[in-house]
Amino acid sequence: MLQKDRSGQVLTGASALAAEKYQQALDAYYCYAGDPMGCLQAATEDSPGFLMAHVLSAYLSLIGTNAEAAAAGVAAFEAAAALPGSERELGHVEALRRLLAGEIAGAARTLEAVTITEPRDVLALQVGQVLDFLLGDSRMLRDRIGRALPHWSRSMPEHHAVLGMLAFGLEETGHYDRAEDAGLEALSLERRNGWAQHAVAHVFEMQDRRAEGVAFMRADIDAWTRESFFQVHNWWHLALFHLGQGEAHEALKLFDGPIFQARSDMALDLVDAASMLWRLQLHGVDVGDRWAPVADIYEAKAMGGAYAFDDAHAMMAFVGAGRTEAQAELLQAQARAVGDNVGMVRDVGLPVLRALQAFGSGDYARVLENLRPVRNIAARFGGSHAQRDLIDLTMIEAASRGGDQALHAALLAERQAAQPLARRRFHQAA
Template identity: 25%
Template structure:
């Protein structure tokens, strides 16, 4: 690494360790404090800046905005200044961050994978690729990326066990359920506190229709995974979903209030998604408890996100919140800024010769923007139409793209929200063909989860087809 500071290297490792384990260390000020200490030790530490920018950019639309450009300009200027002292691996890491900021996240993943061919023990590249594949909805890639590097690691290497946790999540999201279960338990043998492996088992129990087992597992192991503050609210979200399945709305809301909302004021993206999604699912399930105050509290914290476009998956939750709060002015502001985002020209990259001299520029491919054009427009319109009770238009928006929605990122469980909205819209439609389509969507859901009380409640509320 291009630093002569042992302390900078130490804090780099401390930061990366917290990121991989999903557990912040208060003695160092968490991830933010560790990054600050790292760069105070060496302000020109290239991989330190790469680590900082990767954490800030992956999965967060806020930092994809033009206001973040000074960070990227600083990184590129710094890399140019010391380029002769940088290794090929460091230069590839820098370029991956530049592409990431410009929305060309697929290219970033390609660069991280190039690093891993020569350096399969580079945990920074492993982690950034793993998380980025998640936000791209590229689950086979998430699985295979870990499969490629695992044989090169010794089982007594630091963080080795966490690779199995990552592997297990790639397995479960690509529907290799037995492999996912085995890999998750292997990870937990190495590290009982591996909350990402525990998270895999949340999905396993969800997809296998074993909601009671899911509750039992999470409650019995709560002391292990709950200490991992970066992911524990999300595991509690899964716990709340299990109770929602059992029509136990009060318990779901208790978990919402006591566990998931604890970090609300930190304004973290993953918490945003969990909180909004859970309330909206309760709303769809005809929850009898008044949710208005909870919605307004979320809006108070997350209103500053309505201009942060890039990740469709994040944006859809902001719009769900605005609709639930009946904030018409906010919705207009959201759609106006989204339209401006789509019209913005793609950023430019520098073209260099073999001696690293700048010889021209080229436009970046902005994959995230293309996803927004292909899917975001339809999905955002569908959410608005649903709130306006224009159910046929909801079906028209979602039905043509429903088998490609995975490309907006997130997990299969998280994106199920769109299947719920589509199913209810079809059943509520005045169009007879769409009503029949809605019945078939209920059949789909029962085919995957025969014992789903949630789906049976949908069927009972909207159709007499199923008893």
């Protein structure tokens, strides 16, 4: 008997038991919580020819993880590529093929085609939005989801996932009120939706509503932390709110606890650890020897040249820990970029890496020389507005330390104009 998922998508090669396990994996992935890989292992053990179980395993293993997981992701892709499937399912296989070739934009467009035809394929929507995030494509973060909305209603079980994605897309395109509403509605349907939680946190961050952000994050910590593989990023948001209120001790406490206590080598977690320490130092906080273990993990990964946005955070760690040899090796690794990362390195990544290195050596004029041409196009190397704000914060501090008072005052003024509730430290400085 032909099996289908809850949204009505055909599941080629699945038994009834395997389809059930796959649905459990999907539900976990939609919330970024639980054990989707365990469910998928059970599904493929029962039905080795279950194409979409291999596909989801590959997605989970290849994006934002570590070398070991990525190797498992390649194996999952190879298993999927050898199997027959529907046009929709083969679209997922093609997206994985392009992703492995470094064609992030191509993979995103492939999934765009899937969801234009199959707007209730939540997996294609979710992975597609993650790829839009890697590309820094704010419009597609919104419009990929907006196109599917007419096919969804509140009564459908996966609607919370669609609303959570919509919230993030609206936030990244500046529709903050609508983003907050969509995110809160998603959480009302599924309190454990970590993506919706993070979307609302982004709204508070961009509007500088720090106290509200702290209250929101602390209101139901269990919901977004229990069994969550996205919790580090949400803890990072809470630390950011505290830092913005001048509570550096709280940010440090969170860094030493849930942000870096486990010393995860997952790419997404390392980005949060490095960016939090860099922000603390820009705020004049002595972080002690906290840089060393972050730099140790980045050195052990030795994956420079794979994705410019991650490499920028590796450079922060190497600069913070004083690892000059690692800095030089990371810069050399940019020549190994392939696929879309070639353009990311050329347009933004390499200037940002050079600027961060210059900041560490006290050459603040070179920091500004590298960052001023790229800050307005920094989305080209991925991330969110909140994450890329580190470029502006570094420029402000470089202008101050380098004695360029006119530029320093101008940068503070533009920040105040853009955010009337400007971040406390810079507002006081002005």
